[in-house]
Amino acid sequence: MEHEVAVGPVNLAARVDDALAVQALAFGLSEDEIAIRRHIVLRHLLCPGACALGATTPDGRLVGFVYGMPNDRTHWWSTVVEPYLRRSGSDDWLDDSFVITELHVHPAHQGRGIGRSLITTITDAAAQPRSILSAIDTESPARGLYRALGYQDLARHVLFPSAPKPYAVMGAPLPLRRG
Numbered sequence: 001m002e003h004e005v006a007v008g009p010v011n012l013a014a015r016v017d018d019a020l021a022v023q024a025l026a027f028g029l030s031e032d033e034i035a036i037r038r039h040i041v042l043r044h045l046l047c048p049g050a051c052a053l054g055a056t057t058p059d060g061r062l063v064g065f066v067y068g069m070p071n072d073r074t075h076w077w078s079t080v081v082e083p084y085l086r087r088s089g090s091d092d093w094l095d096d097s098f099v100i101t102e103l104h105v106h107p108a109h110q111g112r113g114i115g116r117s118l119i120t121t122i123t124d125a126a127a128q129p130r131s132i133l134s135a136i137d138t139e140s141p142a143r144g145l146y147r148a149l150g151y152q153d154l155a156r157h158v159l160f161p162s163a164p165k166p167y168a169v170m171g172a173p174l175p176l177r178r179g
């Protein structure tokens with residue numbers, strides 16, 4: 001991992017604006033989307049078992065973050081992906097699973113192992129035996145990273161209301177694959 005950047009616990013609720021600024025650069029978010037995400041992130045962080053890690057420079061700038069929580073079938077994300085997973089016979093992945101809700105690294109700091117460190121560190125601390133997430137269903141650095149860590153496609157062409165692009169839902173046993 002990049003030498004001067006440290007990965008560790010972060011009070012993401014207190015740093016939500018910094019996190020969304022990173023997400024806006026890494027993933028692309030409009031001003032309207034940032035305002036909507038702000039409420040969603042703050043609500044997510046109150047969920048039981050929610051956990052967040054940040055990647056911080058020595059002068060305290062947040063250049064990456066990850067957060068997630070044990071999956072809850074009543075949560076919006078889970079209800080959207082459930083029919084797709086049921087169709088592929090993999091909806092049991094919604095139980096006893098740690099969901100990676102967001103993972104983003106500032107573009108100037110990408111490709112140096114920070115993303116890998118964030119997701120392996122947060123899942124190493126999870127009590128669940130497996131992890132699930134969704135990613136835009138295209139060949140991207142994110143999909144490459146997830147596959148390298150052992151995530152496999154559970155469903156593809158998953159449509160979230162209001163998201164124009166289809167997503168893939170992926171799952172991996174924990175701990176994530178190394179090396």
Ligand SMILES: CC(C)(COP(=O)(O)OP(=O)(O)OC[C@H]1O[C@@H](n2cnc3c(N)ncnc32)[C@H](O)[C@@H]1OP(=O)(O)O)[C@@H](O)C(=O)NCCC(=O)NCCS
Pocket residue numbers: 026027103104105106109110111112113114115116117134135136140141142143144145146148
């Ligand atoms: C996905 C993301 C978080 C990865 O963070 P990162 O710090 O750049 O990733 P790392 O340097 O730890 O790279 C780890 C692995 O990712 C994969 N990867 C990284 N960049 C890649 C690229 N350009 N093409 C293909 N695979 C790539 C590789 O498997 C790499 O392992 P390697 O270095 O051993 O080859 C970052 O690219 C990002 O923020 N992307 C935009 C936002 C996003 O898509 N978030 C995920 C939403 S689901």
